[in-house]
Amino acid sequence: MLNCRQFTDLASDDIDLQHTGWKRLEIRAHLMICRHCRRFRRHLDRSRQTGAALAQQLWRGDDAMADMIFSRINPSNSGK
């Protein structure tokens, strides 16, 4: 039977629905009886969502960056 440590290794794959068949049942069964691992999974999932929402804002350029990159591709501009 799956223990907590093993579950935490599988938690990301569980979030991404990578498990099928017996493995999936084992994971469901463990989560049913273990509130710590339910919380762990919930925290991991929310961390992922929060990180993604912030990354979406963080990993963006601005107009100046876009103008610069663009000037180097469009032959009618100053670029190569």
Add this chain to the structure above:
Amino acid sequence: MSLPADDQELIRRLKMGDNNAFKQLISSYHPKLLIVARAIVGDVFAEDVTQEAWSSIYKAIAKFEGRSSLSTWMIQIVSNEAKSRLRREKRHSSFGDIDEVRPELDANSFNGGGHWVNPPSHWDINTPELMLQEDQLRHCIEHTLTILPENQKAVFLLRDVEQHSLETIAEQLSLSEANVRVILHRARLQLMKTINHYQETGEC
């Protein structure tokens, strides 16, 4: 979450050769393409490779057929550029497949039988919306995202932000799917650690 690249109106304008639309695309995607390039070819060539990728995207955008999302299509182009640069420079990928299978939580989280001794504690700030309203926590997460190793940054970006399939990501980054999963889990654990620490201490 509606991404600019899924915007049908934007795609229509791009295909018509609207340069302002193209600049909008650059502004939304340049840092993301750079992350992917860096993960494949390393820091030195990443800027150059990404610039080349934008030229290719610009030339090819009229022929974009929408069989994949615009995001997947652009990442594929930057990934191809990066891989061919890698071959030209006869360099090895900055991150090959990794050996270790288990991303470690704190070793003292579990006892010998694999049960929790330090179980996860309750989080007062509970939803992504609330977490992002908390300035200090926001800062902590930003910092963590910024200092993630390049491979984790790229995999997290492609999976949790751009929502590509694990199979697609493995192909884009020349990794096995198993490795993509391990790297992704590490990135998520790192974010969770940061948030958890803040929930417990109010600090990064």
